[in-house]
Amino acid sequence: MNSSFGAVVEPPTAVYAVRLGDDALILAQRLGEWISRAPQLEEDVALANLALDLLGQARMLLTYAGELEGFGRTEDDLAYLRDERAYTNVHLVEQQNGDFAETMARLLAFSTYQLLLYEGLARSTDETLAAIAAKAVKEVAYHRDHATQWVVRLGDGTPESHARMQAGLDRVWPFTAELFETDPLEKSLTEQGIAVDRTVIRQAWQEYVSGVVAEATLDQPTESKPTETRSAARGGRQGIHSEAMGYLLAELQHLVRSHPGATW
Amino acid sequence: MSLVNAVNAVPPEPDWPLWEVFVRARRGLSHVHAGSLHAPDATMALRNARDLYTRRQEGVSIWVVAATAITASSPDEKDPFFDPAADKPYRHPTFYDVPKEAPHL
Numbered sequence: 048m049n050s051s052f053g054a055v056v057e058p059p060t061a062v063y064a065v066r067l068g069d070d071a072l073i074l075a076q077r078l079g080e081w082i083s084r085a086p087q088l089e090e091d092v093a094l095a096n097l098a099l100d101l102l103g104q105a106r107m108l109l110t111y112a113g114e115l116e117g118f119g120r121t122e123d124d125l126a127y128l129r130d131e132r133a134y135t136n137v138h139l140v141e142q143q144n145g146d147f148a149e150t151m152a153r154l155l156a157f158s159t160y161q162l163l164l165y166e167g168l169a170r171s172t173d174e175t176l177a178a179i180a181a182k183a184v185k186e187v188a189y190h191r192d193h194a195t196q197w198v199v200r201l202g203d204g205t206p207e208s209h210a211r212m213q214a215g216l217d218r219v220w221p222f223t224a225e226l227f228e229t230d231p232l233e234k235s236l237t238e239q240g241i242a243v244d245r246t247v248i249r250q251a252w253q254e255y256v257s258g259v260v261a262e263a264t265l266d267q268p269t270e271s272k273p274t275e276t277r278s279a280a281r282g283g284r285q286g287i288h289s290e291a292m293g294y295l296l297a298e299l300q301h302l303v304r305s306h307p308g309a310t311w
Numbered sequence: 312m313s314l315v316n317a318v319n320a321v322p323p324e325p326d327w328p329l330w331e332v333f334v335r336a337r338r339g340l341s342h343v344h345a346g347s348l349h350a351p352d353a354t355m356a357l358r359n360a361r362d363l364y365t366r367r368q369e370g371v372s373i374w375v376v377a378a379t380a381i382t383a384s385s386p387d388e389k390d391p392f393f394d395p396a397a398d399k400p401y402r403h404p405t406f407y408d409v410p411k412e413a414p415h416l
Binding site: 087088089090092093096192193196200 | 327348349350351352354355358359362363366
């Protein structure tokens with residue numbers, strides 16, 4: 048390992064795989080927090096299923112990143128033994144769950160993005176990334192469906208559920224722009240046919256999300272209107288995170304760091 | 312649970328209706344009753360059924376039926392319903408010799 052904090056710094060494809068893997072890993076952790084706390088037992092199981100899908104994607108992506116990096120780091124090394132500054136997930140996935148409506152708003156935004164990303168990545172010139180994405184497409188299509196069903200039901204439900212759904216959407220919205228930010232590393236990978244051009248999938252993302260928001264009788268937050276409590280987020284890809292991330296990692300890493308090599 | 316979650320947590324909804332789930336294990340078989348679940352409507356019931364009853368590739372098709380839509384025989388009616396068939400062995404095809412050429416009967 049040749050960087051501080053344990054970051055993966057090269058080759059570029061490994062950096063890219065870690066970005067995608069960290070998004071999946073951190074959202075899996077957040078969704079897992081709902082287990083035993085969802086509105087119904089059935090929803091507990093549903094959210095746990097989604098979390099496990101994401102965890103599976105993270106495992107494959109981090110394993111591949113470790114192989115490309117060539118320092119012998121495993122999926123566990125990368126998932127559990129990096130410092131906060133070495134995680135390159137977007138701020139959207141690290142935010143606290145909020146209420147169920149906010150969790151569904153985030154899931155709608157993220158799974159819509161992730162489905163478009165994986166659909167494109169399934170045609171990547173990198174065969175491993177293409178294979179991982181092709182497997183994940185079906186999973187994520189279900190995630191998007193689950194989020195869509197709930198956003199429509201809560202938005203077009205009672206006055207209380209409508210208000211909560213709108214509030215959840217408003218809170219999540221400022222974090223969505225970061226999903227589509229690119230940088231020279233990804234531009235280069237895109238030119239090589241390895242990565243997906245984030246600017247291209249943004250329009251399709253907007254169209255789908257707007258459709259759901261309209262069907263749910265909700266108002267779409269405007270991009271120029273960050274909410275009172277949260278401003279537009281950025282910096283996640285460079286390892287700059289919000290306060291919530293430290294608490295999340297403490298819980299995620301506690302066991303592994305306290306009992307190195309523990310198994311069951 | 313964080314303070315935000317504790318304050319905003321959606322209270323349990325005890326009034327989601329009950330749905331009966333029928334799963335077809337593979338093509339050619341009938342749908343078989345797998346269990347029941349709670350869901351706010353039929354669409355969500357189908358999705359919950361997918362998560363609860365087909366996680367280990369148990370099925371290729373799911374039906375959900377509102378439990379209230381099922382008319383069931385009553386245990387009190389068990390005797391008039393089922394006992395009259397008990398002493399009518401001629402309804403079983405046991406008095407035929409099965410030809411050797413028909414191995415799958």
